[in-house]
Amino acid sequence: MFTPSKVAAAILIAGLIATGCGGDDDSSSDTTAAAAGGATTTAAAAQQATFKFVPLDSGGPLTKAALRQGDVQVALLFTSDADIADGGWVLLEDDKELQPAENLIPAIRTDKVTPAVEAALDAISAKLTTEELTKMNSQNSIDGDSPTDVAKEWLGDNGLLPYKGDKVTGSLNVGSTNFAEQEIVAELYAQVLESAGATVSKKFQLGAREIVAPALTSGEIDLYPEYVGSYITFLDKNADVPTDSTEAAAALNKLLSGKGVEVLKPAEAEDKNGFVVTEETAKKYDLTTVSDLAGVSEALTLGGPPECPQRPYCLIGLKDTYKLKFNV
């Protein structure tokens, strides 16, 4: 008899035991936090509240929904995200240059680089600015145009289609990773090369960099659009990423030497990480730069990717470079 209540009691007891050990854990971390706070009391630290961090996704729908609904007040998003302008959000200026260069750059197999191929890809990179990239992203994500159409229109407007430069011969497999901006830029490469005379096959949406970068090295694809900073960190976890795109490209070619792969000239267009707040939050706390966050005395919540606590461009940099305080 009374079995269900016994089971309930058992569950309660299990819960209580768990809370018990957790309780110890909490109090110990509270004491250490208090001790650390006491030891390093400075004027700025006394004023600024301890912010919270919530792990969500990398600039994806979850983070944006959280910002829209007010579950987080600060979000780490991609700067070329069309939703930033569309939502009337404010990109905080990275005044202490935490974010490394993330210019778009063609990564290509060395055996496929001819003067004509290089000239064609350079011609695209020369015209591709962040503003233009954001506009194309918006045509795709907000107006619903396909990456193929968006690319075709842009190339036409910029006098690159039909392509009037030197003829390209042979075949090229153009790849891309798994998000829309990648597909748009890969379309730019593919359409220009095709117009220049090459036999092009498209292998888009292959997956994350972990899948696409090895596919380039092994020859399954011949080129795809990369981002200088992320590519450097991918090749060498501990490398310092230059903030200048030309230096970053040189650093990349050094890391890639011997792999049969190289990068060409970087575009001006950049898609880096940036801290974004809603217009209301910006007004309420008078925020225009990331540094301004140090003056906020209320506990704001930052939403970002799960890897944020271990990344110099995210929590580590916010704590070390911007001297912000976080609960993790």
Next chain:
Amino acid sequence: MGFISDVVHWFGDGSNWTGTFGILNRLREHVLLSAAAVLLAMVVALPVGFWLGHVRRGGFVALNLAGIGRAVPSLSLLLLLVQAIGLKSWPLVGSVTALITLAVLGLAPILINTYVGMRDVADPVRESASAMGMTGLQQASQVELPLASPLVVAGLRTATVQIIATATLAAWVGSGGLGRLIVDGFAVRDYPQVFAGAILVSGLALLVDGVFALAARSTLRRARG
């Protein structure tokens, strides 16, 4: 072999046990969220199953409603609920979205088992009880429920183990629990940590399943008298 030793090293590193990101804190979050979800599912499903099984009516509706709860993929429910209630978090329990998702998962086994257990009490037993002058409620709680208890406990057992195993999903919506080890590990390509998280979740589920196995044995003895 190298990977296994990486996992062993991961467990051996003391810093992986303490602090917000440590095993102990994640385990605590996981147990609390799961326990709250089981309790919530019990509060809803037990009385309904108890009453419907006693009156032996409405079974078709009850079983099918519960079946829907079982058929909806937890991940899609979780992501849908996030759109509706956001990332709201309660003290101790964590994500409200995850709590509701897990409770829905636990409804079906508890409701179905309680209903069937109560309904299938033999007619002569029920008739004897009422012949002794028991009221409906006395009959249900003092005769039918004890006889149904092995099935009720089996339902709770299924629900609890499923909830513990599925609570890893909470990490998708920024909540804590052992799922954080898996999601955070993936994000930084720390595969030993991902594997360690998986081991801990399955270990916890098996442990709780074992506890229920013992409880089930004693309820079976009681039910047989």
